[in-house]
Amino acid sequence: MTIPANCRPSQGDAPAFPVTTLPARGGVGLKPEHFREILDTAPDVGFFEVHAENYMVDGGPFHHYLGRIRQRHPISIHGVGLSIGGEEPLDAAHLDRLAALLARYQPESFSEHLAWSSHGGVYLNDLLPAPYHVGTLARVCAHIDHVQERLQRRMLLENPATYVEFAASTMAETDFIGEVVRRTGCGLLLDVNNVHVASVNHNRDPRAYIRALPLKAVGQIHLAGFARDIDAAGDPLLIDSHDAPVAQVVWDLYAFALDLLGPLPTLIERDGDIPVFPVLLAEAQRADRIMRQQLAATAPAEACA
Amino acid sequence: MSAQRHFAEAVLAAEPLCPPGLMAWNGSDPARRFAVYRNNVMVSLIDALADSYPVTQDLVGEEFFRAMARLFVRTHPPRSPVLALYGAGLAEFIEGFAPAAVLPYLADVARLEMLRVQAWHAADAAPLGLADFAALLENAPALAATGFDLHPSLAVLRSAHAVVSLWAAHQAQDGTPDLTAVDPALPESALVLRIGIDVEIRRIPCATAQFILHLQQGLAFGAAAQFALDTEPAFDLPAVLGMLICGGAIINLCQPRREPA
Numbered sequence: 001m002t003i004p005a006n007c008r009p010s011q012g013d014a015p016a017f018p019v020t021t022l023p024a025r026g027g028v029g030l031k032p033e034h035f036r037e038i039l040d041t042a043p044d045v046g047f048f049e050v051h052a053e054n055y056m057v058d059g060g061p062f063h064h065y066l067g068r069i070r071q072r073h074p075i076s077i078h079g080v081g082l083s084i085g086g087e088e089p090l091d092a093a094h095l096d097r098l099a100a101l102l103a104r105y106q107p108e109s110f111s112e113h114l115a116w117s118s119h120g121g122v123y124l125n126d127l128l129p130a131p132y133h134v135g136t137l138a139r140v141c142a143h144i145d146h147v148q149e150r151l152q153r154r155m156l157l158e159n160p161a162t163y164v165e166f167a168a169s170t171m172a173e174t175d176f177i178g179e180v181v182r183r184t185g186c187g188l189l190l191d192v193n194n195v196h197v198a199s200v201n202h203n204r205d206p207r208a209y210i211r212a213l214p215l216k217a218v219g220q221i222h223l224a225g226f227a228r229d230i231d232a233a234g235d236p237l238l239i240d241s242h243d244a245p246v247a248q249v250v251w252d253l254y255a256f257a258l259d260l261l262g263p264l265p266t267l268i269e270r271d272g273d274i275p276v277f278p279v280l281l282a283e284a285q286r287a288d289r290i291m292r293q294q295l296a297a298t299a300p301a302e303a304c305a
Numbered sequence: 306m307s308a309q310r311h312f313a314e315a316v317l318a319a320e321p322l323c324p325p326g327l328m329a330w331n332g333s334d335p336a337r338r339f340a341v342y343r344n345n346v347m348v349s350l351i352d353a354l355a356d357s358y359p360v361t362q363d364l365v366g367e368e369f370f371r372a373m374a375r376l377f378v379r380t381h382p383p384r385s386p387v388l389a390l391y392g393a394g395l396a397e398f399i400e401g402f403a404p405a406a407v408l409p410y411l412a413d414v415a416r417l418e419m420l421r422v423q424a425w426h427a428a429d430a431a432p433l434g435l436a437d438f439a440a441l442l443e444n445a446p447a448l449a450a451t452g453f454d455l456h457p458s459l460a461v462l463r464s465a466h467a468v469v470s471l472w473a474a475h476q477a478q479d480g481t482p483d484l485t486a487v488d489p490a491l492p493e494s495a496l497v498l499r500i501g502i503d504v505e506i507r508r509i510p511c512a513t514a515q516f517i518l519h520l521q522q523g524l525a526f527g528a529a530a531q532f533a534l535d536t537e538p539a540f541d542l543p544a545v546l547g548m549l550i551c552g553g554a555i556i557n558l559c560q561p562r563r564e565p566a
C-alpha cells in the first residue's frame with residue numbers, strides 16, 4: 001500500500017494526521033432551498049456538508065452560493081458516486097472532477113461510502129452493497145489507496161445502511177471496515193442512523209456493532225431519519241431515506257457512541273421532504289447539547305485520571 | 306458474468322428480478338429486500354427527471370410523466386454520477402414515444418426545459434458592457450467584420466410550436482396555467498440566457514433567432530445581420546444588439562470563425 005507520506009497515519013497510539021479539521025459541533029447538509037437564508041442570516045452552525053456530485057457543474061448558482069457560504073463556514077464534501085466498492089477500476093474522470101472540486105473549496109473533510117453505484121458504464125444512483133470477503137477487501141483497499149493518492153489527503157469511509165446480506169460474505173462488516181482502516185489509513189465516518197437501520201435489518205446489536213469498529217479512526221458522525229417497511233417474513237425493514245427528523249432511538253445510539261468517542265463533528269443529513277432551515281439547525285443544536293452534556297459528565301473523571 | 310453485473314441488471318429490469326446469492330437473517334425471500342434497491346434507483350432517477358422537466362410533467366400529468374420517465378430510465382440510464390444534466394435525451398425519446406404523439410409540441414417543451422437546466426449550470430463568464438462597444442458602434446466596417454463570443458449559457462431553440470408561450474403559461478404563481486390565449490401550433494423561437502444566477506427564457510422573432518445562431522456559429526456581425534434582413538426586412542438590428550449587450554450575452558469580440566455559406 002502506498003499512501004503519500006504526509007497522509008500516512010502514525011503508528012501506535014500517537015495521534016494520526018487529522019483526517020478532518022471540522023469543529024466538533026453539529027453541522028447541516030447544505031440544500032439549495034436554504035442558500036439565500038444561510039447567506040442572509042449567517043447561522044451559528046458547526047459546518048455545512050455538500051454532496052460532491054451536485055457541484056460538479058461548470059458554473060451558475062451552485063458555485064455562486066457555495067463559494068460565498070464556504071467563505072464563512074467550515075465545509076465537508078461528501079461523495080456519493082465514486083463506487084469504492086465497485087468491481088471495476090475507479091472512474092478516472094470522476095476522480096479528476098473530485099480533485100478539482102476539493103482544490104477549489106479546500107474542505108475540512110472529505111468522505112465517501114463503503115458501497116458501489118456504477119457498473120458497465122451505468123450509474124445507478126444508489127449506495128449498493130457488496131459481499132465482505134478477501135476479494136472485496138482487496139478491491140476496496142486498492143480503490144481507497146487510489147483515492148488518497150490522487151487527492152493527496154486521507155478520506156473518511158462511511159459505514160453503509162444495507163437491506164440484504166450475501167451468502168458469499170466471510171467477514172463481519174465491522175471486521176471488514178477495521179481491516180480497510182488498518183490497511184489504507186483512511187478514517188471512518190460513523191453514520192449512526194446507518195448502524196441502527198442495518199442492525200434492525202440484519203438483527204444485530206447496534207451497540208456491539210459500534211464497539212467492534214476501529215473507533216480511533218472515527219472523524220465524523222452522520223445522523224439522519226429513516227422510513228419503515230417490512231420484509232417478506234413480516235419483520236421490520238428500515239429504509240435509510242433521509243427524509244425525516246432523526247429518530248429518538250438514533251439520538252440514544254448517538255449518545256452511546258459519544259460516550260466511547262468524545263465529541264465529534266456531527267452532520268444532520270436530510271435529502272428528502274426538506275423542512276425550513278431552522279428545523280435542521282435545531283437538530284444540529286440538539287447534537288451540540290448532547291456533546292456538551294457528554295463532556296460535562298466525563299470531564300471530572302478525566303481530571304482525576 | 307460478474308456479481309455486480311447481475312445485481313445492476315436486476316436493479317433496472319422491468320420485471321422484479323432478484324440476483325443470486327442474497328440472503329436475510331430470518332430466511333425470508335430476499336427479493337422483497339432487494340426491491341428496496343430497485344425502488345431507490347428508479348424513484349430517485351424519475352425524481353431527477355421531474356425536477357428538470359416540471360412543465361413537461363404538467364402538460365401530461367404526473368402519472369403519465371412518471372410512467373414515461375420509468376421507461377426512459379430503463380433505456381437511458383445515467384452514464385455519469387453527475388446527474389445535473391441527466392435526461393438530456395428525453396426530448397428525442399418523447400418524439401419516438403407513441404402515447405405522447407397526441408401532444409406534438411411536448412418534445413420541444415422538454416428541449417426548452419433541458420436548455421434551461423444547461424444554462425443554469427453553464428460556466429460563468431464576465432460579459433462585455435456597453436462601454437466596451439462604444440468605439441465599435443461608431444466604426445461600422447469594424448463592427449460588421451467582428452465576431453462575438455456568446456455567453457456559455459446562451460441557447461436558441463426554434464420550434465414549429467408555441468414552446469415559449471406554453472412554458473410561460475406554466476410559470477403562474479398559483480400553479481394553474483392559463484392556456485386560453487395559447488395556440489400551440491404557432492411557431493415560436495426561444496432565447497435561453499442566464500443573467501447573473503437567474504435563467505431567463507424569452508420569445509424572440511424567427512429572424513432574431515437565426516441571427517443569434519449565426520453569431521454563435523462564428524459568423525461576422527455584418528454577415529449575420531444581412532441574413533436576418535434578407536429573411537425579415539423589419540429585423541430591428543439595433544434593438545437586438547441592445548438586447549444582447551444589456552443581457553450580458555456577449556463576452557468577447559473575436560475573429561469570425563465562419564464565412565457566410
Ligand SMILES: [Fe+2]
Binds near residue numbers: 191222269
Ligand atoms: Fe450518511
